[in-house]
Amino acid sequence: MSDSASVPDGIKCLPWPEQFQALAKHTKAPVLKAFYEAGCVAPDTPVCDVPMVALDFETTGLESEAHSIVSIGLVPFTLDAILLSQAKHWIVRPKLPLHQMSVTFHGITHADIEKAPDLSDILEEVFASLNGRIPVVHFRHIERPFLDVALQYRLNEGIRFPLVDTMAIEAHLHPDRQPSFFKRLIGEKPVSIRLSDSRKRYGLPHYAAHNALIDAIATAELLQAQIQHHFSPQTPIGDLWL
């Protein structure tokens, strides 16, 4: 996460619920203030009681400093239910030119983007779904840093929050993903912790489409499966978030 210069280290060391309270006072932008005021659950809260939101961005590249967000998909959920009625998807106009390669991957065209709003126009809607929920992503080095940079750019303030990373959970479950030289010789393949490969291990279906919303739903389903297979619904959220 890119550090926003204005947040004092004293605040950054606080446990998340207290840190949110401190940040609520410290922050100026109303949309961020509301986000922190909505609070963060205590680390000992069982994961089954935690309101979560699966979040996925499509971006023009992997570097938060050099690339931009193209689309945002999110779906609020709990361990029991992923609520499609509250699923949201936005296309936003990136500040930086759209790479040809990512165009073919996302299926988002230049025409789509020219009509799209800037992220600042939809921030309130996005935060309406984030407030009070713990974000869940697959691969934590995209959504949090990209959002942080985008907010610094627009509001002059970054954002800090804990999140659950389903890829990190898979990585933890498969510490020896790369087979040894000998095992590779006898044909053993490395364990992939990519979203679609991880889902396969839990018997979750393949989704043909790739867009931020479907990937968010896929991530939420994956977390439900991971918890049921390897953890317990009573697992404290503090053991999972990063």
Added chain:
Amino acid sequence: MQAELIDIRNHLIQHAPFDDMPEELVNQLTESIEISYVRAGTQITETGQISTRMYYVRSGAVEIFRRSGELYNRIGEGEIFGQFGLLMRGQVRFPARALEDSLLYSIPAETFHHLFENDENFADFVEIEDRSRLRSAVSRREKSNALMTSRVSRLISRKTVSAPTTVRLQEAARIMTDQGVSALLLMDEECGDKCDSDRLTGIITDKDLRTRAVTEALPSETPISEIMTEGLITIRASSYVFEAMLTMLHNNVHHLPVIDGEEVRGVIALADIVRYESQSSLYLVSNIFHQQHVKGLKKISLDVRDSFVRMVNEDANSHMIGSAMAGIGRSFTQRLLELGEEKLGPPPVPYCFMALGSMARDEQLVVTDQDNAMILDDSFVPEEHDPYFLELAKFVSDGLAECGYTYCTGDIMATNPKWRQPLKVWRSYFTDWIENPKAQALLNSNIFFDLDGIYGRTEFAEDLKTLICEKASSSQLFLTLMARNALNRTPPLGFFRTFVLEEDGKHQKTFNLKRRGTAPLSDLIRIHALACGSRAQNSFERLKSIGKTKLIMEDDLSNLRDALEFISIVRIRHQALTLEAGGEPDNNVRPEDLSPFERSHLKDAFQVVSNAQKFLRFRYNSQATRHV
């Protein structure tokens, strides 16, 4: 609905009852879904719980239990459960447990009731499903038959590969090789500006290339239009897979272009369907056509019964089984005719070989004799040509007997000179039967008016169908007498109280499901069909065309359909059980062999037959007094 939820929506609309649902409702449904992942062994709903939702299995499998703990049903991908409790706005009737790790879409009660009130199809499905699930003796742990619930559109896995009809032989073969397809569609591009898309004109398959091009050593520059098959048989994208299977069986083709309105969506091949059924009856059919001798055919005929039993065990419906068995019988006959012609040389004048009775109606079962006839070209000269046709008819008839289709006791076979006549004689037969409906004429009409040209100049048979269509519908006397005849065989209504059983010595404490059930039904359906000028032969198809004329109320029609299906399937299942037990199947059933469920529903079905007979009597008695 968010457009990005399309993946979820697309899965729903591949499965009944969502496949026919108006788009707006499906969208509302999609956005009301709550997804949850359950591990194998998880109890999803428990008896006595308040029902708040219906579930759709996105992946995995779920088992439904009776209150007694007995397994009631298994639900797989694309199927729903939990609707019974919601229908009664009450408690969970059948508890559900995940059999495999499953992803479930749960649908809230309000959405369920909204769909129920706004989509008749959906309402019917969730209610009727109740009955049909009961029907499939569920404790047998069978999956529902995917052939009957999946649409043809699901089988299309790639874009249509086509070429203009002007392409040359070698180019066509190259396209097929490059694209890795076994069939190439040929489009006519000459319709100019008038139409947006090219017109589908023909098809060429791997087999055509072998048999028509390579064996004949055609030059590679031969225009493809010279060897392509025209007059294509196609299937609609919305048809069920089993309908595609029946179409292939009926026409003995291995590729079907799939049409959606005016547009060609793709081609499905035999192999696509066979995947649904491990040992498909389609395999059996294609095997029949590979046999070079009667001996080989006889050997294959031993598999027919297995194929029948398997279809019953896979919960196929009676229409599907009847058509598959008829398709197999038709193929034996066709192959025998081909072998006969090879042996005797080409026919001296054109002819059509005709199937009659149950084979023509696509309602054949395993216990069946042969009913067939020949229509010869009007240029037929008996002294000169008849020895050939007698010889051919004998060859076919003996061959069929070898393959288990016993000789017809009533001698309704092409070997009988009376039933081996030129078209003009057949026209005079049919005209005479309709205009002078004496006892024998009526009996003949019952058999011969279910006809299907299966080999040679099938247009001769079509000509006769047209004649029947035009003449019978306007002949009240004929219809009246046919109706009276049809009332002679009554359903065994008193069966449950007084045991009305057949007094035929061998089967004393039994009743005959064909004579007292399906035959009276198909008789009365035939009369209504003749009266409304339908060309359909199959009883279910006849009911459909009767429906279009409003001759019978829609409700009564569906009752007839259900009754025919139920009696047929009890008859079929009874035969399959006998076969599995190593016995010789027949149409007689002992009341004690029926399950309580079969008894109570047979009673309802017989009641339907009886009411339909009353209607027939009323309709033709009252009209008879006016017209005769």
